[in-house]
Amino acid sequence: MSSLKDKYDCKWENGLLEKCAEFSLDITIFLNGMMLHVGLLQKLQNYRKIWWLWDALERGGQSKYSWIPFFDRIAVFEHNDIEKIKPYGKDVICLPLGYSSPFAGTGETERDIDISFIGMPDAKRLQLLECVAETAWKNNWRMYVAGEWYDTRWPWKKLKFAKRYPHLIKCIHNEIVSAQEAAAIYARSKISVNINTDDHRSFNPRSFEIMAAGAMMFYDTKNLADNPFKAGEDYCEFCSCEDLLEKLHYYLEHEKARKTIAMHGQKNNEGNSLHDRVVKLLNGME
Numbered sequence: 001m002s003s004l005k006d007k008y009d010c011k012w013e014n015g016l017l018e019k020c021a022e023f024s025l026d027i028t029i030f031l032n033g034m035m036l037h038v039g040l041l042q043k044l045q046n047y048r049k050i051w052w053l054w055d056a057l058e059r060g061g062q063s064k065y066s067w068i069p070f071f072d073r074i075a076v077f078e079h080n081d082i083e084k085i086k087p088y089g090k091d092v093i094c095l096p097l098g099y100s101s102p103f104a105g106t107g108e109t110e111r112d113i114d115i116s117f118i119g120m121p122d123a124k125r126l127q128l129l130e131c132v133a134e135t136a137w138k139n140n141w142r143m144y145v146a147g148e149w150y151d152t153r154w155p156w157k158k159l160k161f162a163k164r165y166p167h168l169i170k171c172i173h174n175e176i177v178s179a180q181e182a183a184a185i186y187a188r189s190k191i192s193v194n195i196n197t198d199d200h201r202s203f204n205p206r207s208f209e210i211m212a213a214g215a216m217m218f219y220d221t222k223n224l225a226d227n228p229f230k231a232g233e234d235y236c237e238f239c240s241c242e243d244l245l246e247k248l249h250y251y252l253e254h255e256k257a258r259k260t261i262a263m264h265g266q267k268n269n270e271g272n273s274l275h276d277r278v279v280k281l282l283n284g285m286e
Helices: 004-023 038-043 063-068 081-088 123-139 157-164 179-187 207-210 241-253 254-270 274-282
Strands: 027-031 048-052 074-075 089-096 113-118 143-147 172-174 188-193 216-221 237-239
Touching: 004 038, 004 113, 038 063, 048 089, 048 274, 063 081, 074 081, 113 123, 113 179, 113 216, 123 143, 123 188, 123 241, 143 179, 157 216, 179 188, 179 207, 188 241, 207 216, 216 241, 216 254, 237 241, 241 254
Parallel strands: 027 048, 048 074, 074 089, 113 143, 113 188, 143 172, 188 216, 216 237
Antiparallel strands: none
């Protein structure tokens, strides 16, 4: 007996195949490919296909490697993934998603949020943000954290979270936000902290959104591959909780220095809109 998920997946696949046939598509672009599998790709073999990843190739397991032969072009944001795809003889480029229109042209708004973070939890983020939240509470900084940090279906989950992270819980708006909502949060933020996951070695797509909205971005130090920006000019990097807190203190107290870096980053980020990215993605695919 088919499950509800199986029925949904089947309906989605049939809908996709019908649309491809109806519109005689020249190119089909798959974003990250959450619904893909070899069987579906085989049915789409007569269409030119682009796979645009906003996550590392390793995420999702080894099955993703079996999809590679079916694509005409693959765009990655994780620069190290290029070497993993090259042996397949595929056209592969490094092309992070960039920022969409809600993040651009927000103008100068009242930045009533001192520190923001948008994303999902992991061990490193929880540790760092609890540390920041405690300092924010002591210094009367306004901190705003959005994302799904605990399961709201069970009341005890929130209580357990609050016991473990007593300061962070006060800052959390426990919901996944839309692009429009995220843009509004960044437009209100003086500083937005961007904490990459341990398996990433490239600028994550969130970086371009933060800078487009004019917030000063704090990014955790890594050996970043293909870094398009300069630390200290376009954004601020930090290497530990202590370093992060020290720099937060400085830039929240020195508005001119903070605004200079935020504006510089925003200016140098102008060519990274989603529109610009799509043009590069399709270049040469005529």
